[in-house]
Amino acid sequence: MTTDHEPIIEQGNIENIGGFVSNMSRLLLLPISRAFDDKSLKSHLRSDPDIQWTNIDNNTDILILASDGLWKVMSNQETIDIAKKFKDPQKASKQLIAEAVKRDSKDDISCVVVIFEG
Structure with missing residues:
Protein backbone atom coordinates (compact mmCIF):
# COMPACT_ATOMS: atom_id res chain seq x y z
CA MET A 1 0.00 0.00 0.00
CA LEU A 45 4.52 22.72 -4.90
CA ARG A 46 1.80 20.18 -4.19
CA SER A 47 0.18 19.85 -0.81
CA ASP A 48 -2.70 17.64 -1.90
CA PRO A 49 -2.44 14.13 -0.48
CA ASP A 50 -2.13 10.95 -2.47
CA ILE A 51 -5.27 8.94 -1.85
CA GLN A 52 -5.58 5.20 -2.20
CA TRP A 53 -8.66 3.08 -1.62
CA THR A 54 -7.98 -0.40 -0.27
CA ASN A 55 -10.32 -3.05 1.06
CA ILE A 56 -9.51 -4.13 4.58
CA ASP A 57 -10.17 -7.83 5.03
CA ASN A 58 -9.33 -10.57 7.52
CA ASN A 59 -5.80 -10.76 6.09
CA THR A 60 -5.07 -7.15 7.07
CA ASP A 61 -3.24 -7.04 10.38
CA ILE A 62 -1.65 -3.65 10.73
CA LEU A 63 -1.40 -0.15 9.25
CA ILE A 64 1.58 2.11 9.95
CA LEU A 65 1.38 5.80 9.06
CA ALA A 66 4.67 7.58 9.60
CA SER A 67 6.76 10.53 8.51
CA ASP A 68 10.13 10.51 6.75
CA GLY A 69 11.95 10.47 10.06
CA LEU A 70 10.94 6.84 10.43
CA TRP A 71 11.04 5.71 6.79
CA LYS A 72 14.51 7.15 6.13
CA VAL A 73 16.05 4.78 8.68
CA MET A 74 13.75 1.74 8.56
CA SER A 75 12.34 -0.46 5.83
CA ASN A 76 8.65 -1.33 5.54
CA GLN A 77 9.33 -4.88 6.68
CA GLU A 78 11.37 -3.75 9.69
CA THR A 79 8.53 -1.53 10.89
CA ILE A 80 6.01 -4.34 10.52
CA ASP A 81 8.25 -6.81 12.35
CA ILE A 82 8.67 -4.42 15.28
CA ALA A 83 5.03 -3.32 15.45
CA LYS A 84 3.70 -6.90 15.36
CA LYS A 85 5.49 -7.60 18.65
CA PHE A 86 2.91 -5.42 20.43
CA LYS A 87 -0.82 -5.82 21.02
CA ASP A 88 -1.12 -2.16 22.03
CA PRO A 89 -0.78 0.15 18.99
CA GLN A 90 0.42 3.04 21.14
CA LYS A 91 3.28 0.94 22.51
CA ALA A 92 4.10 -0.21 18.98
CA SER A 93 4.20 3.40 17.79
CA LYS A 94 6.44 4.47 20.67
CA GLN A 95 8.80 1.58 20.00
CA LEU A 96 9.04 2.46 16.30
CA ILE A 97 9.83 6.08 17.17
CA ALA A 98 12.44 4.96 19.74
CA GLU A 99 14.04 2.71 17.14
CA ALA A 100 14.20 5.53 14.59
CA VAL A 101 15.85 7.78 17.19
CA LYS A 102 18.27 4.98 18.07
CA ARG A 103 19.16 4.73 14.37
CA ASP A 104 20.03 8.44 14.45
CA SER A 105 17.16 9.75 12.34
CA LYS A 106 17.75 13.40 11.51
CA ASP A 107 14.17 14.20 10.47
CA ASP A 108 10.90 14.77 12.33
CA ILE A 109 9.40 11.48 13.47
CA SER A 110 5.67 10.92 13.63
CA CYS A 111 4.08 7.50 13.77
CA VAL A 112 0.57 6.09 14.11
CA VAL A 113 -0.04 2.37 14.33
CA VAL A 114 -3.45 0.81 13.71
CA ILE A 115 -3.90 -2.82 14.65
CA PHE A 116 -6.87 -4.59 13.09
CA GLU A 117 -8.59 -7.31 15.06
CA GLY A 118 -9.70 -10.22 12.93
Whole structure:
Protein backbone atom coordinates (compact mmCIF):
# COMPACT_ATOMS: atom_id res chain seq x y z
CA MET A 1 0.00 0.00 0.00
CA THR A 2 2.96 2.36 0.25
CA THR A 3 3.78 5.21 -2.07
CA ASP A 4 7.21 6.66 -1.48
CA HIS A 5 7.85 10.20 -2.68
CA GLU A 6 11.20 9.87 -4.39
CA PRO A 7 13.17 12.99 -5.37
CA ILE A 8 13.16 12.19 -9.11
CA ILE A 9 9.34 11.88 -9.10
CA GLU A 10 8.94 15.07 -7.09
CA GLN A 11 11.30 16.86 -9.49
CA GLY A 12 9.10 15.72 -12.39
CA ASN A 13 5.99 16.94 -10.57
CA ILE A 14 7.57 20.36 -9.98
CA GLU A 15 8.70 20.66 -13.60
CA ASN A 16 5.30 19.53 -14.93
CA ILE A 17 3.62 22.53 -13.28
CA GLY A 18 6.14 25.02 -14.57
CA GLY A 19 8.73 25.02 -11.80
CA PHE A 20 12.35 23.95 -11.92
CA VAL A 21 14.91 22.33 -9.66
CA SER A 22 18.46 23.59 -10.03
CA ASN A 23 21.49 21.69 -8.77
CA MET A 24 22.00 24.37 -6.13
CA SER A 25 18.46 24.19 -4.73
CA ARG A 26 17.85 20.47 -5.25
CA LEU A 27 18.71 19.51 -1.69
CA LEU A 28 16.67 22.35 -0.28
CA LEU A 29 13.59 22.23 -2.49
CA LEU A 30 12.85 18.54 -3.00
CA PRO A 31 12.40 17.67 0.68
CA ILE A 32 9.79 20.43 0.97
CA SER A 33 8.11 19.72 -2.37
CA ARG A 34 5.08 18.42 -0.45
CA ALA A 35 5.14 21.28 2.07
CA PHE A 36 1.87 22.79 3.25
CA ASP A 37 3.08 26.13 4.52
CA ASP A 38 5.59 27.69 2.12
CA LYS A 39 3.34 30.25 0.38
CA SER A 40 6.18 31.76 -1.66
CA LEU A 41 6.63 28.42 -3.43
CA LYS A 42 2.96 27.36 -3.47
CA SER A 43 2.54 27.72 -7.23
CA HIS A 44 5.24 25.09 -7.77
CA LEU A 45 4.52 22.72 -4.90
CA ARG A 46 1.80 20.18 -4.19
CA SER A 47 0.18 19.85 -0.81
CA ASP A 48 -2.70 17.64 -1.90
CA PRO A 49 -2.44 14.13 -0.48
CA ASP A 50 -2.13 10.95 -2.47
CA ILE A 51 -5.27 8.94 -1.85
CA GLN A 52 -5.58 5.20 -2.20
CA TRP A 53 -8.66 3.08 -1.62
CA THR A 54 -7.98 -0.40 -0.27
CA ASN A 55 -10.32 -3.05 1.06
CA ILE A 56 -9.51 -4.13 4.58
CA ASP A 57 -10.17 -7.83 5.03
CA ASN A 58 -9.33 -10.57 7.52
CA ASN A 59 -5.80 -10.76 6.09
CA THR A 60 -5.07 -7.15 7.07
CA ASP A 61 -3.24 -7.04 10.38
CA ILE A 62 -1.65 -3.65 10.73
CA LEU A 63 -1.40 -0.15 9.25
CA ILE A 64 1.58 2.11 9.95
CA LEU A 65 1.38 5.80 9.06
CA ALA A 66 4.67 7.58 9.60
CA SER A 67 6.76 10.53 8.51
CA ASP A 68 10.13 10.51 6.75
CA GLY A 69 11.95 10.47 10.06
CA LEU A 70 10.94 6.84 10.43
CA TRP A 71 11.04 5.71 6.79
CA LYS A 72 14.51 7.15 6.13
CA VAL A 73 16.05 4.78 8.68
CA MET A 74 13.75 1.74 8.56
CA SER A 75 12.34 -0.46 5.83
CA ASN A 76 8.65 -1.33 5.54
CA GLN A 77 9.33 -4.88 6.68
CA GLU A 78 11.37 -3.75 9.69
CA THR A 79 8.53 -1.53 10.89
CA ILE A 80 6.01 -4.34 10.52
CA ASP A 81 8.25 -6.81 12.35
CA ILE A 82 8.67 -4.42 15.28
CA ALA A 83 5.03 -3.32 15.45
CA LYS A 84 3.70 -6.90 15.36
CA LYS A 85 5.49 -7.60 18.65
CA PHE A 86 2.91 -5.42 20.43
CA LYS A 87 -0.82 -5.82 21.02
CA ASP A 88 -1.12 -2.16 22.03
CA PRO A 89 -0.78 0.15 18.99
CA GLN A 90 0.42 3.04 21.14
CA LYS A 91 3.28 0.94 22.51
CA ALA A 92 4.10 -0.21 18.98
CA SER A 93 4.20 3.40 17.79
CA LYS A 94 6.44 4.47 20.67
CA GLN A 95 8.80 1.58 20.00
CA LEU A 96 9.04 2.46 16.30
CA ILE A 97 9.83 6.08 17.17
CA ALA A 98 12.44 4.96 19.74
CA GLU A 99 14.04 2.71 17.14
CA ALA A 100 14.20 5.53 14.59
CA VAL A 101 15.85 7.78 17.19
CA LYS A 102 18.27 4.98 18.07
CA ARG A 103 19.16 4.73 14.37
CA ASP A 104 20.03 8.44 14.45
CA SER A 105 17.16 9.75 12.34
CA LYS A 106 17.75 13.40 11.51
CA ASP A 107 14.17 14.20 10.47
CA ASP A 108 10.90 14.77 12.33
CA ILE A 109 9.40 11.48 13.47
CA SER A 110 5.67 10.92 13.63
CA CYS A 111 4.08 7.50 13.77
CA VAL A 112 0.57 6.09 14.11
CA VAL A 113 -0.04 2.37 14.33
CA VAL A 114 -3.45 0.81 13.71
CA ILE A 115 -3.90 -2.82 14.65
CA PHE A 116 -6.87 -4.59 13.09
CA GLU A 117 -8.59 -7.31 15.06
CA GLY A 118 -9.70 -10.22 12.93
